[in-house]
Amino acid sequence: MSEDAPTAVFLAIYIITFLIGFPNSALAFYSGIHKIHRQCIPIDIFMLNLAISDLIFLTFLPIKMKEAADNMVWNMPYFLCNFHMFVFFLPVYSSSLFLTAISAERYVCIAFPVKYKSQKRIIYTVPICVGIWVIVAVSSLFVYKAAQIDSDEADNTTNQRPLVTEPQTCYINFTEKQLIKLLPVRLGLAVVFFFLPLLTCCFCYINFVCILLKRPLINRKRKLRAIGLALGTLLVFVGSFAPYNISHLVSFIKNENPEWRMTTIILTTLNACYDPIIFFLAGAAQTNLSAVQFFMDKAAA
Incomplete structure (x- = not known):
């Protein structure tokens, strides 16, 4: 463990994240179901899946709390080590892809308002969400397999514990x-689930802002709200996922597992608190975007 990030801090942040994130994510999930029943649009489907991703993460976060409370000593049944590793990282990867999909939807909404209104987009959205979950699940299994290699050497006294590289720890120390x-697997995941999505988000939001600024008929207040939400979402994306994925890049270059990697996981944990805020602000922003579409259609006419 890094001295800069004691387990007491980890535990405190896990607890705060759970207390704030779980009720808000549950409310976001309920609100998302209600919106889809009332009027189904692609961005609401992506938002609902983002809420589901956060709920999965938060439901099993108490396992991480227990680990931090025990000073990172694994005092739980060892089968939970495998399980918790899967459910902890799966929502991290899925959240980044759903946030990327949301950025693309906002860009399409403002850049191609006529195509955005097409009902065919709903038909495409559901397979995209299913595809994201499948890709994330398969990718998480690659991490599981890679960490399972040479497990006997990693733990000579407990050779039946594939992911437990020391008798009393889980997914912390690794052999050469x-x-x-x-x-290499981690680096590939960083490219697929962060660096490429980051480029996509930047492209979508930069063009989103540029298009809004060029529309003189749109009210300045509406512009600022939409732009503020777009930039805020991008900052949350970078702040939550950049340090963790940069640690993968540094690990690959130095061929070692840096101690500060555990600290970066805290930032990804806090993302579960930010997503519900994005969800509810997006609801208000969607009203503004509908008005923006009206003005754009009017201008085109």
Whole structure:
């Protein structure tokens, strides 16, 4: 463990995240179901899946709390180590892709308002969400397999514990053979689930802002609200996921598991608190975007 990030801090942040994030994510989930029943649009489907992703993460966050409370000593049944590793990282990867999909929807909404209103887009949205979950689940299994390699050498006294690389820890220390397989996999995940989505988000939001600024018929207040939400979402995306994925890049270059990587996981944890805020603000912003579409259609006419 890094001295800069004691387990007491980890535990406090996990608890705060759970207390704030779980009720808000549950409310976001309920609100998303209500919106889809009332009027189904693609961005609401992506928002609902984002809420589901956060709920999965928060439901099993108490396992992480227990680990931090025990000073990162794994005092739970060892089968939970495998399980918690999967459910902890799966929502991290899915959240980044759903936030990217939401950025693309906002860009399409303002850049191609006529196509955005097409009912066919609903038909495409559901398979996209299913595809995201499948990609994330399969990718998480790659991490599981890579960490499982050479498990006997990692834990000579407990060779039946594939992911537990020390008798009393879970997914923290790794052997050289494990790192040879694990670090390239992590780098690939960083590229697929962060760096490429980041480029996509930047493209969508930069063009989103540029298009809004060029529309003289749109009220300045509406512009600022929509732009503020877009930039805020981008900052949340970068702040939550950049340090964690940069740690993958540094690990690959140095061929080691940096101690500060555990600290970056805290930032990804806090993302579960930010997503519900984005969800509810997006509801108000969607009204503004509907008005923007009206003005754009009027201008085109």
